[in-house]
Amino acid sequence: MKLLILDRDGTLNRSRDDYVASADEWEPLPGALEAVARLNHGGWRVVLATNQSGIGRGMFDMVSLNAIHAKMHRSLAAVGGRVDAVFFCPHAPEDACTCRKPSPGLFEQIGARFGVPLDEVPAAGNALRHVQAAAVAGCPTHLLMTGKSEHLRGQVDTLLPQAPPSTALLGLPPGTCLHADLAAFADWLLAQDPTADARASGLAPL
Numbered sequence: 001m002k003l004l005i006l007d008r009d010g011t012l013n014r015s016r017d018d019y020v021a022s023a024d025e026w027e028p029l030p031g032a033l034e035a036v037a038r039l040n041h042g043g044w045r046v047v048l049a050t051n052q053s054g055i056g057r058g059m060f061d062m063v064s065l066n067a068i069h070a071k072m073h074r075s076l077a078a079v080g081g082r083v084d085a086v087f088f089c090p091h092a093p094e095d096a097c098t099c100r101k102p103s104p105g106l107f108e109q110i111g112a113r114f115g116v117p118l119d120e121v122p123a124a125g126n127a128l129r130h131v132q133a134a135a136v137a138g139c140p141t142h143l144l145m146t147g148k149s150e151h152l153r154g155q156v157d158t159l160l161p162q163a164p165p166s167t168a169l170l171g172l173p174p175g176t177c178l179h180a181d182l183a184a185f186a187d188w189l190l191a192q193d194p195t196a197d198a199r200a201s202g203l204a205p206l
Contacts, residue, residue, distance in 0.1 A: 002043050003116045004189075005107060005139065007125025008050035008086075010147015011182055012036070013072070015126075019054035023067040028075055029146060035186040037081030042190045047085045047114075049106040049123075049130070056092035085113070102129040107137035124185050126150075128171055135173035142177045142185055143170075153180065 009015040014027045036046055054060050069086055076082055087106045089099040099105030111118045123134030126147035134141045145152045152170070179185040 001045060001114065001116055003110075003114055003121045004039060004044045004046050005049050005110060005121055005123040005134065006036075006046060006083075006182070007127060007130040008048045010126035010149075011124065011130075011144055012048070015147045019059050020068060021054055021060040022064055023071040026068045026071050028072075029182065031181065031183040033076050033079045033081055035181075035183040036076060036083065037079050038190065039186050040081050042193070044189070045084045045114075046082070047087065047110055048083055049101070049110060049125075049133075050086065050088045051101050051129075052088045052090055053092050053100070055090035056095060062090075085110075087113075101127070102132035102136070104133045104137035107134055107139060111137070122189065124179070124182070131172060131176055135176075140177075141173050141175065142179060143172060144179050144181055144185060146181050152178070 006012060009020055010029075012028060012032050013020065014029055016025065020026050039046055052065060055062065055065065065088070073083065087110055089097060089101070089106060091097040091100050093100065097103070097105070099109070107118060107121075107123065111121065118138040119140070121139050122142060123130070123137075123139040124142035124144055125131060125134075126144045126149045128143075128148070131141045131143050143149055143152075177188070179188060
């Protein structure tokens with residue numbers, strides 16, 4: 001099984017200064033849903049690992065979160081993509097849980113659920129805490145320069161698509177690769193397997 005873990009806010013959809021608290025506020029990033037569809041067609045199963053402390057803080061409830069994800073699934077289906085599962089942490093920081101990133105709990109839950117060694121599961125997201133949690137769990141790590149990391153664009157162009165050890169200056173785990181956005185990450189990942197890349201481009205049968 002080829003499994004991939006993505007962050008949600010700032011990676012798949014636009015992030016907000018407060019919270020994405022309703023389906024009306026959920027807006028996909030340009031090209032992100034299509035990137036997921038291409039990954040799916042390349043044989044990748046995609047799951048999300050996302051902090052949703054707005055629940056613990058009382059900013060929105062599970063009904064609202066379910067409505068957000070229902071809209072997300074419909075939007076993905078409309079372009080031929082899918083997310084197999086959403087793992088989320090509902091806790092506020094003061095709850096001191098083990099699933100709130102940068103703790104690795106969500107990633108460990110995903111590994112246990114799907115029965116896949118996490119060192120074979122790439123993880124990509126826009127937030128440092130996502131990459132840190134993924135690294136602790138043993139995943140190969142990828143930082144997208146969108147959302148919380150959009151300020152890096154233009155500063156590290158010479159590091160793309162693979163970052164040298166100098167990325168330690170950015171506080172990233174060793175070996176982290178940098179990509180402009182989810183579409184660029186999908187291009188990179190699919191290029192590692194030419195057969196999958198051809199399937200994702202519609203050049204070979206699924």
